[in-house]
Amino acid sequence: MRGWDPAESISNRWTGGTFNEQKLSPDEAVVYKELGTPEAVRFFRTVETRQRVYEWVYLKSERNVWFLEGTQVDYVAVDADSSEFTKEGREILKDKLITGGVVGGLVGGVAAGFIVLGQKLGLKD
Numbered sequence: 001m002r003g004w005d006p007a008e009s010i011s012n013r014w015t016g017g018t019f020n021e022q023k024l025s026p027d028e029a030v031v032y033k034e035l036g037t038p039e040a041v042r043f044f045r046t047v048e049t050r051q052r053v054y055e056w057v058y059l060k061s062e063r064n065v066w067f068l069e070g071t072q073v074d075y076v077a078v079d080a081d082s083s084e085f086t087k088e089g090r091e092i093l094k095d096k097l098i099t100g101g102v103v104g105g106l107v108g109g110v111a112a113g114f115i116v117l118g119q120k121l122g123l124k125d
Contacts, residue, residue, distance in 0.1 A: 015041075019032060035061065035065070040057040040059070042057065045078065045081070045084070048077075
């Protein structure tokens with residue numbers, strides 16, 4: 001994909017670019033030869049396995065073509081979140097970041113307290 005610009009109003013959507021035909025999968029090449037360059041390309045991931053899914057949007061012919069890891073498919077369940085993490089993985093990461101932030105804040109607060117109040121508490125001679 002070359003020269004594609006992100007669409008402002010729709011997430012994970014690019015318009016106005018071209019493809020390098022040598023880099024297309026066999027299924028993508030067949031669709032490209034039949035329908036030409038799509039007006040827009042959208043990127044998703046599958047819900048369960050987080051595999052890459054591309055939707056080629058042809059506005060003039062009112063047709064959408066879906067590719068799962070380069071293979072054309074008629075139907076695929078996609079997640080609008082294009083992160084490689086599963087929903088459970090994102091929740092675990094979020095929980096760990098919050099816990100780490102809280103623990104780091106507490107440790108920093110205690111350390112700052114010892115620095116500021118250390119002499120009054122008799123910790124410095």
